Amino acid sequence: MSTITPPPEPPRPLDPDEEALVRSLVRVIYLLPRALDADLVRDQGLPLVEYLTLMHLSETPQRLMRMSELAAACELSLSGMTRVVARLETQGLVRRVKCDEDARGWNAVLTDAGLDRLAKAWPAHLAGVRRHLLDHLADLDLDLAQLARAFERIATTE
Template sequence: MPSTEWPLRPLNEHEEALVRTLGRVMMALPRVVDTDMIRDAGLPLSEYTALMHLSEAPGAQMRMNELAAACNLSLSGMTRVVARLEKQGWVLRAKCDKDGRGWNAVLTANGLVRLQQAWPAHLASIRRHLLDHLSDQDLTRLTAALQDVATTSEPSTNRGARVAS
């Protein structure tokens, strides 16, 4: 049974505007950044994001299920992304040392070079479509508010995880 607050309060005009605008941003921002990344760097956002998370991980490797969670993809979706990255020589898959059952995605030296090449396109796109529209004060307040939302919205296994840009 869903948790609800009784009596339910309808959204006021400011709350309604925020909810609708946030929904539009959540759908539009990844699409425009992906378009920019493909055009300017020849690398889809899903692949860039996987390379980014691997570059930040200890040993430049992550279990496939952890990488999928970090990239907000299903395990099968992440498997397809990693397969494309493997074909390019940017990632390889290796059995997990700890249990031998799972697989790790491992960033290669060529993958790190490719990430570094694509980074300026990603940065330019994020600045153009998001950051240039916010003041420093807006950024600080928006970041704090969204971190609160993310923390209360994530499954308990992901709480406290750092959100990467």
């Protein structure tokens, strides 16, 4: 005996506040990285993707990450990450070494010069984050920790 499945209910339309939130969030997702990148390039000659690569490496034990993990952390393809690391390698900021546990894999390692470069660029990045994002939230009654948890939940749900 077959059961007839009722058609799914149509999605509930967005109310005006929800619509405004979604539209503004899309703009922020698009514009914020561009603004941060423009600031870093102007002030430090360092693109945001290179800054983020140095940052992620600096936060790991031995300042070392497998290339595929670094690509995922920076939201890049492996080939895109390879190009970024190659640029950083020519500047002496990163070097690539074979993985000890897998002869086919490669690790990116942050050099002392790379850590110094990150430290030099950090104030410009911090100023940009404050100017383009945090200063706009300062006068609102927001729980930033709760907002961060909500964003993380969204980012990890597939």
